[in-house]
Amino acid sequence: MILPFFEKLPQLKGEVFIEKSARVIGDVNLGDGASIWFNVVVRGDVNYIRIGDRTNIQDGSVVHVTRDTHPTILGDDVTVGHNVTLHGCIIGNRVLVGMGAVVLDGVEIGDDCIIGAGSVVAPGTKVPAGHLILGNPGRVKRPLKSxxxxxLKVSADNYIHYMRQYLSMTEEGCGKIG
Structure with missing residues (x-):
């Protein structure tokens, strides 16, 4: 469901999937091929959220912001696993955020990174491109292998396929925006 917050209404670019139990609120831009899955909340109420092309946010995740100081920006081809919390952070292109991870205010994750399942990335952490982040607190463990x-791109492409399957169903089976 798409909801305004005062005068701000989410903006959709191209083909987008928002499952009907999800909520996308306020100053949010969704890129072409973005998909928002079951019970996700994307709340751009007190700051803005930008979600790149072909980025998927999976079941039960929350994307929020911090008033005045920290918007949330997700690059292209990002995969956000189930039950992730992203709060006032910047995520580069082709990043996989593992299930149950928490990424907090002021965090900046470079392109081509993996944040391991259950990791908690502390406020203000900066991660260069091409690294694996694990633990609580989340720390860079090593460079990623080629x-x-x-x-990372394959993971995002899989969700384009899933999105198209859901978009082909009737609206009774899912909320669709194409």
Missing amino acids: SEISH
Whole structure:
């Protein structure tokens, strides 16, 4: 469901999927091929949210902002796993955020990174491109292998396929915006 926050209404570019149990609120821009899955909340009420092309936000995740200081910006081809919290952070292109991870205010994640499942990335953390982040607090563990980097785009492409399957269903089966 798309909801305004005062005068701000989410903006959709191209083909977008928002499952009907999800909420996309306020100053939010969704890129072409973006998909918002079951029970996700994307709340651009007190600052803005930008979600890139072909980025998927999976079931139960929350994307929010901090008033005046920290918007949330997700690049292209980002995969946000189930039950993730993204709050006032910047995520580069082709990043995989593992299930249950928490990424807090002022965090900046470079392109081609993996944040491991259950990791908590502390406020203000800066991660250069091409690294694996694990733990609580989340720390850079090592550079990614080329095979891991190439899989990041595959993960996003899988969700384009799933999105198209859902968009082909009747609106009774899912909320669709195409």
